[in-house]
Amino acid sequence: MPKKQKIVLFLGNADREGVTEKLKAVGTLYRRKMLESKPENWLKIIDIFNDYDVTSVVVKLTNTSFGLLCLEEYKGLRENILRLISSKPNLILAHESLMTGEKANDYVDYLAKLNDYDPDLDEEYQYLRSEYDNIFEPPKREIVDEVIDLFADHGVTITPYNKNVELSLIASSFIDKNESDLIFRIYVPSERMWASEAEKLLKLFRDYLHKVSGLSVRQDQYTTNQGVVYEFFGGDGVDPNLLPQKFDEFSSFMESCVSNPESAQALLDSTHLNKSEIFNLVEKYSKEARRLHVDIKQERERKILAIRHGLESELSEHVRTDHDWEVIGRVIEASVPPVSGVSSALAIDRKIQPIPNNDLTVNINPQIIDTVNGVIAQNIVGDQHLAADAKQLLEIIDRYAGKDKAVLASSVHELSDKSAKPEERITAKHRLKGFLFSVGSKIGDVTAGVLQSYIENQIGL
Template sequence: MNNVTDELFEDLPDQDLDAGYQLDPAKPLVLLLGWVDHEGILSSLKASGRQYKKKLLDSLPRNWESTVDIFSQYKVTAVVGKIPAHVLSLVVDARYAGIRDRLFSSIGAVPNQIFMFEAILEGGDRKRVNENYESYPPAEKIQEAIDFLRGHGVQILPYTSRAEVTVLAESFLDDIDKNLILRMYVPRGRLWASETDRFLQLFQDYVTGVERLEVRLDQKRTEHGVIYEFHGNAAKGQKDLQEEFREFSKIMGLFEFDADAAESLLAERGSNVKEIARLVSKYSKEAKRLQLDLKHEAESKSLFIRHRLESELMDLNPTTQEWLNIQGLVDGAIPRFGSFSGGALAIGRASDPLKIESVCVNNFRPVFIETLNGIIAEEINGDQHFEPEHHQLMELISRHGADKVKELEAAVYEVADKGVGGVGRLRAKQKILAFLVEFGKKTGDVAFGVLQAYVEKKLGL
């Protein structure tokens, strides 16, 4: 570091910033990093009876050491923080190499929400950030630090105002208080929406009856969809139910063709003989019933779409060949569902009108295109109209969302649903923007800016 930076950090206190605040090692603790202790955040912590401790990251390595010690001295249940640009220079500074892995691995191991100014995430524009520190790092160092943080499980959200930080942090802490461990959104009227509902009910039965986890399933219904939230305690060492969901999907898939293998998997989970017999009987029947219902629903939807198209296109006098092409288009537009183990929560994923349009251009008169796209999209995706950017986002998330696919898909739907509420939509927007900025910088694709503008437009920004 240069001398200015050394002097700056020498002046910062390494001691606790909440002197006189007595902490109880037996109680859960929320760790606050940086200047994030706004009045609203502290009020939320006090109202829920949670104790907290504040630490600064723009400090010397010995203070980072004392921050790591907090994780062994207390039961840290959440971390909320704000990281300015000049602190990112410390993340990649050689003086901190011995402590940074321990610190950020500890943070990433618990639910965390770290806020970073939007301009920093977008590329480190010093003028927009309005930083005066000489230690402000170049763009490549900023990206190196951000990649390091994300690689250690640090959840970064962009912000543009202090008010946003307060609102989003309060929402995050509220979810922690309610032990939110899995969230998803299903549009109203979407293909297989009722089957998805039944599958999630069965999953809740599985995690409580087989995994022995204390989990409840809550539903929030809006005009356009249903938000499913699983609350409770995840398995030791996990922050969500993704692993259990994959296991349950695999078991349900096996029941379709190999009940003995499914029974063996259940036995490995530690269930007793009587319980295994009950579960085998229940899940075997439900898997077969769900598979049959999925098939029937697809056939029924295909027929209904054909009838709607025939009624609305009749005055245009389609030729015999065009009617045959319509049937082929409808059959191709209905999503195929082969096995639960292939990803049960992907059933009924929104069809892409742009792909449908490319087929239409080659086989139909242009006057047919709007009617075809509108009816097919509405009957498959639900009764809410989705713009092309919505489908582009869903496709991008499907390819690059990794372990955040379900969370990001839910966010895209929530941004489009005004019934979700202001805080929920703002939280969803920030998650999507963080994802878009990350991949936009890596690929250099200008389309990410278009999608970002779409998300902001949905919130009236």
């Protein structure tokens, strides 16, 4: 069977000049189709997935496409299209006014509409030009909620934007990363507990991908004033969706290397490695895993001791009974993440357990309690001082983000790091706003609104 030609698929008018420059430079084929069209055209979109090797999909939703996704005659097709989109690296964009129901300035809307309508694709549009004038009229709330839930059911989040320059920047960044074969990216704050162990673990994981899984993967990193960004780039044919599965395999293998080397060898029996190679690999990784286990355990013990010493200095005039120090000691123990294997090194964000006021028998004012929680947090998360809203956002991510937990937690840290790359901070901002839209019904409108405002105030164009 002949090899399918690679193609980048744009659904909607997101293929602006700045977005497609790299594709043109390297000769990558791309094509635009419109969702604002009849069911017959949706079938043609499905055909593209069957006829080509679609490497990524960029979707720009409009009021019209929101509505069509909820029409009965499109429901069978939408499931097929969303299943295909979710199987590829994807970026789903929508003007924020469509998500919130708030109309923007009329003149800005007018310019945006002129920029959005493409007469060259006139035959694909479901509606006439006069009807298309309402493209930035917000959809009804029930339609927005249905579409957000629909995409969420397929593991896809809609990313909002406000300005065309934001759309171009976000889409360009996505295309650049995908064309560079970026398959994994994580931000680790400097001086965070287990930051050094995280670096060692990621290097071992890359080595495992190459030697055990036979995948061509390159690791790169760059440092900001507040953290380190680790990036994995895959060779041709490396599916980014495999990474979570491979990391689970790697974690199980590392734990077996420590607890039961014979079991670790059995895990590699189904690979391409011969018995001698398996023996040598298990011996190497057993040594590395044991060392990493010791380092993780000792680092946790050092942090607990540092927290205790810090609190003794801070609170010596305020907490004087053994009972109260015991209570604070229990809070410290509960607040420092436990060691749950080598993968603990990448457990970046954990909710800090606050001091239970009713367990203290002395009268400690709230400022002192805040000091205790602050000392604990600083020793765990390092030099990056996150605002209360950022910490709440991390807690919501930990609870609701599922498979996107790592990338969203990294986005919180990167957004808060003013020395990070501007384009990465802007992308992080809009990724987080999209996540909040997707979980708004779970966390409440007030909480979502407060966190949206926090994110918006961190950076803008």
